[in-house]
Amino acid sequence: METGSQAHTTNPDRNPNPNNPNNRNPSPNRSSTILGSSPLWPTIDGPLGLSEEASVSYARSFYSFGFAMLPWLWALNCFYFWPVLRHSRSFPRIRRYVVRSAVGFGVFTAILATWALTFAIGGKSLFGPVWDQLVLYNLADRLGLTGWS
Amino acid sequence: MAQNTKPTSILDSLGEEIIRIIAPVSICMFMVVILVSVLDSSSSSSTSASVNSIATIAYAETNSDSSWDKFVGALLNSLVFVAVVTVVTFILVLLFYLRCTKFLKLYMGFSAFVVLGFMGGEIALFLIEDFSIPVDCITFVVALFNFAVVGVLAVFMSKMAILVTQAYLVVIGMLVAYWFTQLPEWTTWVLLVAMALYDLAAVLLPVGPLRLLVELAISRDEDIPALVYEARPVTCNGSGAEGRVAQRRVWRDRGSENSDHESNNNPNANSVFVENVDSGSNSTSNASVVPDSSTESNTLVSGHNDATLVRAEEGWVPERDAELSAPLIDPRMNIQPQQSELEGIGLGSSGAIKLGLGDFIFYSVLVGRAAMYDFMTVYACYLAIIAGLGITLALLALYQKALPALPVSIALGVLFYVLTRFLLEAFVVECSLNLLMF
Numbered sequence: 001m002e003t004g005s006q007a008h009t010t011n012p013d014r015n016p017n018p019n020n021p022n023n024r025n026p027s028p029n030r031s032s033t034i035l036g037s038s039p040l041w042p043t044i045d046g047p048l049g050l051s052e053e054a055s056v057s058y059a060r061s062f063y064s065f066g067f068a069m070l071p072w073l074w075a076l077n078c079f080y081f082w083p084v085l086r087h088s089r090s091f092p093r094i095r096r097y098v099v100r101s102a103v104g105f106g107v108f109t110a111i112l113a114t115w116a117l118t119f120a121i122g123g124k125s126l127f128g129p130v131w132d133q134l135v136l137y138n139l140a141d142r143l144g145l146t147g148w149s
Numbered sequence: 150m151a152q153n154t155k156p157t158s159i160l161d162s163l164g165e166e167i168i169r170i171i172a173p174v175s176i177c178m179f180m181v182v183i184l185v186s187v188l189d190s191s192s193s194s195s196t197s198a199s200v201n202s203i204a205t206i207a208y209a210e211t212n213s214d215s216s217w218d219k220f221v222g223a224l225l226n227s228l229v230f231v232a233v234v235t236v237v238t239f240i241l242v243l244l245f246y247l248r249c250t251k252f253l254k255l256y257m258g259f260s261a262f263v264v265l266g267f268m269g270g271e272i273a274l275f276l277i278e279d280f281s282i283p284v285d286c287i288t289f290v291v292a293l294f295n296f297a298v299v300g301v302l303a304v305f306m307s308k309m310a311i312l313v314t315q316a317y318l319v320v321i322g323m324l325v326a327y328w329f330t331q332l333p334e335w336t337t338w339v340l341l342v343a344m345a346l347y348d349l350a351a352v353l354l355p356v357g358p359l360r361l362l363v364e365l366a367i368s369r370d371e372d373i374p375a376l377v378y379e380a381r382p383v384t385c386n387g388s389g390a391e392g393r394v395a396q397r398r399v400w401r402d403r404g405s406e407n408s409d410h411e412s413n414n415n416p417n418a419n420s421v422f423v424e425n426v427d428s429g430s431n432s433t434s435n436a437s438v439v440p441d442s443s444t445e446s447n448t449l450v451s452g453h454n455d456a457t458l459v460r461a462e463e464g465w466v467p468e469r470d471a472e473l474s475a476p477l478i479d480p481r482m483n484i485q486p487q488q489s490e491l492e493g494i495g496l497g498s499s500g501a502i503k504l505g506l507g508d509f510i511f512y513s514v515l516v517g518r519a520a521m522y523d524f525m526t527v528y529a530c531y532l533a534i535i536a537g538l539g540i541t542l543a544l545l546a547l548y549q550k551a552l553p554a555l556p557v558s559i560a561l562g563v564l565f566y567v568l569t570r571f572l573l574e575a576f577v578v579e580c581s582l583n584l585l586m587f
Contacts, residue, residue, distance in 0.1 A: 045311050048381070058308065065302075072295035073302070080310040116288040123283065134285045137278045145274060 042091050044082045052091065055081065059097040066101060071108035074101040162383050167542060169380035170502050171535060173319050174512060178534070180323045181513040182520040182527055185330055188275050189521060223335035227343035234347065238358040245365055245374060253374040258305045261321060261376070266297035268324040304376065311381055318378045322506050326513035330521070337518050338563065344511055345559035352553040363551050376506040502542070508554040512538075515562045522570060525577070529569040533561035 043049025050058060062077040081098045084091045124131045132138055139145075214222070244253055270293050277284055300317045303309040330337065351357040366373045512534050519526035537558025545552050580586040 043310070048311060050308060054308075061307070069291060070295055070298060072299050076299060076303075076309065076313055079313070112288060112291065116285070119285045119288070120283040134287070136274070136284045136286050136289050137281065139286050140274050140278065145271070 042084050042094050043080055045080075049080075052094070055084075055091070056093045056097075059084075059094045059101075063097040063101050063104075066104060071105045071112075074105035074108070077101040078105065165383045166380065166502055167539070169383070170504055170542070171538065173315060173378060173380075174504070174509060174538065175531075175535070177319050177322050177326070177509050178513045178516045178531060180319075181326045181330070181517040184272065184323070184327050185517045185520045188272075188279065219333075219335040220339070223333070223339035226336045227340045230340060231343050231347045234344075235351075235358065238351065238362075241374070242358050242362050242365070245362060250371075250374060254305060257374065257376065258301050261304055262297050262301045264321050264324055265300040265317075266293060268328055269293065269296065269320070272324060272327060315378065315381075318376060318506060319509070321376065322378075322509035322513060326510045326517060329510065329514045330517035334518070334521075337514065341511060341515055341559050342563060345553075345555045348553040348555040352551055359553075360551060377503045378506060378509065379503045380501045382501040504554060508558075511555055512558060512562075515559065515566070519562075519566055523574070525574060526566050526569045529565040529573070530562045533565040534558045537561045 041047060041049060042052055042055040049055075059077060059081055062073055062080075066074040066077065078085060078098055078101055081094055084094045084098050085102065088095075118126070119131070119134070122131075127134070241253070273289070273293065276282075277289075300320070303314050303317050304321070329340075332340070348359075351359040352363075354360065362373060515534065516527055516530050519530040537560070538554065540557050541552060541554050544557075577586075
């Protein structure tokens with residue numbers, strides 16, 4: 001058992017990644033902040049995820065690719081680097097991109113949701129005959145997209 | 150500092166590993182059953198004859214043929230399909246052998262995009278039409294584009310959150326499985342049996358393409374270029390302390406790390422190993438692996454292939470889903486305690502059971518087809534498939550080599566379907582009618 005405990009005593013931070021779902025360690029999430037250190041792993045996967053250097057490049061490329069009309073990529077960027085978002089003092093290089101991704105996702109979703117809800121709730125009374133041309137099931141019928149044809 | 154290292158029992162780790170494979174399989178089957186029951190209530194069974202694909206190229210089933218004709222036709226269809234799959238798998242092995250990994254990756258990314266974009270879009274269209282959801286085309290196109298592109302990124306091109314990758318793999322499996330359930334009935338069943346037999350042959354025979362693929366991958370210590378669902382490895386202790394990034398791939402390139410002593414990447418190796426030795430079981434927990442001669446990478450693989458068919462404009466283009474070959478790979482664990490190097494369970498280097506996406510697909514096809522009859526058959530087939538999967542995992546622990554994941558489950562599933570449909574249903578209905586049992 002000494003090997004086991006040895007592996008433990010070399011571990012200064014008993015629960016370094018509060019977001020690691022594999023962790024069966026009963027110690028609380030705060031232990032990392034108690035020591036004043038930021039979480040060890042920037043990704044939500046913990047030790048199975050990326051190291052910090054790789055994370056910076058991934059966060060940057062996710063952020064820049066998101067500009068190609070991909071707000072979902074921004075959202076996944078925030079999800080993947082959730083520990084970075086949660087602990088505001090950690091990983092400053094990654095945090096820049098993740099925060100901007102979050103902002104971008106929020107803005108884009110707000111715009112898209114506004115449009116979609118206006119379309120759905122407004123209906124014909126708001127749009128007139130254009131509604132029938134824009135709504136999807138009519139368009140699909142006209143273009144013959146369904147029916148495995 | 151005593152309490153933290155309470156050794157978890159075999160049941161915890163082994164059960165956890167099994168659950169992490171069974172859960173996504175069940176989710177995939179459940180979603181396919183939901184899709185089938187929602188979407189097929191609107192269309193009649195006769196429309197299924199209009200599906201043209203490589204799987205119905207020899208014979209298109211109609212309702213008026215006799216059973217024997219249908220059976221022979223289905224047999225021809227399946228033979229053609231299996232032949233196409235074999236040829237394409239051999240091409241895949243050849244390409245892998247010639248190290249055309251770039252091309253393979255591009256091809257797989259392209260087919261994933263087609264599956265997610267076109268098939269996903271069609272199914273979404275069906276759902277929207279059924280429920281008359283007032284979505285406009287702009288929102289729909291943006292959403293679908295996002296979904297498909299990010300899916301391709303998550304599965305192939307870059308590293309993404311494990312949960313997201315797993316979710317997209319399950320979605321791809323679900324979409325392809327739904328498409329397969331649109332085939333005519335006899336063709337579907339005979340095709341399932343044929344694919345199970347093909348899987349058996351391809352993985353166990355020495356000339357089998359899947360076996361060649363696995364051996365090539367092992368000898369080169371590369372990943373199989375395929376869509377493989379990898380369960381999250383189970384770590385028994387507090388993980389990731391040492392600041393080393395654990396790697397999840399099985400055949401990690403050992404040249405990049407010190408290959409003389411293993412148990413390096415993950416600090417859990419020691420503790421996990423200790424626990425394994427303490428618990429006295431070396432081979433049963435997480436199904437240890439056969440030691441490799443060249444590298445210490447031990448893997449258990451079961452393989453199986455699948456082909457997706459993409460509808461081109463006019464004709465039908467069979468598109469080989471090379472990615473859907475299915476290894477059922479076990480965690481690498483060196484069970485020889487006399488060697489000092491060790492890779493425990495849940496290690497960075499792999500420590501995860503892998504199941505190929507083709508297995509997901511064919512399990513879901515079986516259950517989806519059962520759903521087209523009644524929910525009673527769904528329950529029976531689901532239990533049969535899970536039992537088969539459990540048996541396969543147990544065999545994996547026993548034999549410690551690549552195993553096909555299809556045959557046992559499909560055999561049990563088909564058997565249970567037939568028994569339920571023809572025997573159990575009559576029994577239950579009669580009991581209910583006579584108010585004996587409900």
